[in-house]
Amino acid sequence: MDELRHAHMFRARGREILAALPQAADEGAAFQAHAFAPGERGLDDLVVEAESDDSLLAFLHLSEKAAAQRFAMYREVLGFDEATQGVFTQILRDEAFHMNYTYAQLRRVSPKKHGLALWWARLGRLWKGYLRLASAIANVMSTVILTAQYFLVLPLFALFAKAAARRLPRGWTPARSASPLGSQY
């Protein structure tokens, strides 16, 4: 419920910022915030049923902690925009509570192995970080390779096609004789 409330707060503040922009009415419809990180969210998919209580709580604790750290940083740099800074101040309070709550629950559910669960969750985050980096590098590589193919390999084939066309007889040529109806060829 808290996260849903945060989403409403972000959306409301975003609308205010958008409305305050010049020509917001024309350009607002075309503004796509996800263009900053297209397709990246798929890695954050969480299959709750596939997680055990302690792994889920460890994951949530680390996610809340990361969110709290990030929001604290956003609040710090938003000195020039008090309204948005206020949104982050409010949300940060909730995130700090979520962070402590999930940690307390993790310790309750898994009093002896909560450290291990946290390390596993950290490794999972590291793995996802690696995947993000690898897909970003793959994206750059495919752009370079496909561009090189387009400009270097494709012209070669165009030259071959031209040479082959030159070898063909010019003008009208008599059609080959019809195949006999009694043959399968």
Ligand SMILES: [Fe+2]
């Ligand atoms: Fe949260």
